[in-house]
C-alpha cells in the first residue's frame with residue numbers, strides 16, 4: 001500500500017473516531033467535546049457570552065460542578081457554595097492563584113497582590129491592610145468621592161446628548177484611585193473628556209490576557225508574536241510609561257518632604273515606597289496596576305450595571321428616589337433654607353452624605369447588592385490546585401488542574417437564590433419584614449471570601465453609595481434604544497460598548 005493510501009486511511013480513521021465521539025454525545029446535555037481538543041471549539045464559539053454559556057451548561061446538566069478539558073489543561077467549574085467554602089477557606093492552602101494564573105497575568109499584574117501567593121502576597125496584603133483600616137483614609141476618601149460624584153453630576157446635568165455612563169464611571173474611579181492610592185491628580189473626569197490612552201491600553205491588555213484562559217495555543221502565538229499577542233506588547237508599553245511616570249513623580253515629591261512628614265503621608269504607593277526603599281520600580285509598577293484593577297474597574301463596572309438595572313427597572317429607580325427624598329427631607333427638617341439653583345441643591349445634598357448617614361439608605365444598598373449579585377465585578381475566579389483533593393460535593397480535583405468558582409453563574413442558580421434567581425429584585429434582601437444583608441460570603445461571592453477577601457469592600461460601597469445617591473436623587477435614566485448591551489470578557493466584567501443613556505432632571 002502506498003504512502004498516500006496510508007494517509008487517506010489514517011484520515012478516514014480519525015474522521016470516524018471524531019464522528020463516533022460526537023454521535024455518542026447526541027442527547028447528552030452540556031458541553032460538546034472533540035477528541036484531542038476537548039471543549040476548545042465550543043469555548044471559542046461561545047467566548048463572547050462565556051458566563052451565560054457556562055450558566056446554561058450548569059442548568060441543562062443539572063449539576064453544580066462540572067469539568068472540561070483542553071489540550072494540556074483541565075478545568076473544574078463549580079457553583080456549589082459548600083465547594084466554594086472549601087476552596088476559599090477550609091482548604092485555602094491547596095488553592096492558591098497557582099502557576100498558570102500567574103504566568104497568564106504576569107505581563108499586566110506582575111507580582112502584585114492579585115497575582116501572587118505565599119510570602120510576597122502576605123507582605124502586600126499586610127501593607128495594604130493598614131491603608132484600608134485607617135480612619136483618616138476613610139474621611140479623606142469620603143471627601144474625595146463626594147468631590148468626584150459632584151463633578152460627574154455636573155457633567156450629566158450639562159449634557160444635551162446621550163451619555164455613555166461606563167466611560168464616565170471609569171474616568172471617575174481612575175481619578176479617585178490615582179489620587180487616594182498614588183497621590184496623583186489625573187483629571188480624566190472632565191466635561192471635555194480628555195484622551196485617556198492609559199485606560200484604553202489597560203483594558204486592551206486585560207481582554208487579551210483573559211483570552212489566554214480560553215486559548216490553549218497562546219504560548220505558541222506569543223512565541224511567534226502573532227495575533228493579539230503581538231498587539232499586547234504595544235498596549236503594555238503605554239501602560240508601563242504611565243505607571244513609571246507616576247513612580248517618578250511620587251519619588252520626587254517624597255524626596256522634597258521632610259522625613260517625619262513622609263511617615264504621615266497616607267497614600268498606598270508611598271507606604272510601599274517607605275516600607276522598603278529597595279523596592280524596584282518594576283515592583284511599584286505592579287502595585288499600581290493591581291490597585292488600578294481593584295479600585296477602578298470593579299467599582300465603575302458595578303455602577304455601570306447599576307445604571308443599566310435602574311434604567312430598565314423604573315419602579316426600582318422610583319423607590320430609590322423616594323428613599324433619597326425622604327432622607328433629604330428628614331435631614332433638612334429643621335433647616336428653613338431650601339436652595340433653589342441646581343448647583344446649590346447638589347452641593348447641599350452631597351453635604352448630607354456621610355459615612356454614618358449613608359447607612360440609612362437601605363433600599364439603595366439592596367439595589368447595589370442585587371447588582372453585585374447578578375453582575376459580580378469578577379465573574380469567574382480561577383485557582384490552581386496544589387494536591388489531589390475531593391470537594392465536599394464529591395467531585396475530584398487533580399493536582400495541576402485549574403479550579404474555578406463562578407459568581408456570575410451562582411447568581412442564576414435557582415437552588416441557591418430561588419425561582420426568581422435571574423431577576424433583579426432588591427426586595428430579595430428583605431426577610432421577615434426587615435432588611436438583612438448578612439449573608440454567607442460563600443453564597444454571595446462578589447467580594448470573594450476567606451483570607452483573600454476583598455480589602456476594598458467598605459471603600460467601594462462608600463464610593464458607590466455616594467455616587468449612586470447623588471445621581472438617583474437628581475436624574476432619571478433612560479436607556480438609549482437598540483444598543484447592544486453585551487459584556488466584554490476580561491478579568492473584570494464590563495459592557496463591550498458601554499451603556500448609553502439619556503437623562504431627565506428630577507426636581
Ligand code: HEM
Nearest residue numbers: 125294295298299302377378446447448452454455456460
Ligand atoms: C464593587 C467593588 C469591588 C468588588 C466587587 C471587589 C471584588 C473583589 C474580588 C472578587 C476579589 C478577589 C479577586 C481575586 O483574588 O481573584 C478582590 C480582591 C481585592 N480587592 Fe476588591 N473589589 C471591589 C473594590 C475594591 C476596591 C475599591 C479596592 C481598593 C482600592 C479593592 C481592593 C482589593 C484588594 C487589594 C484585593 C486583593 C486581596 C488579596 O488577594 O488578598 N477592591 N476584590
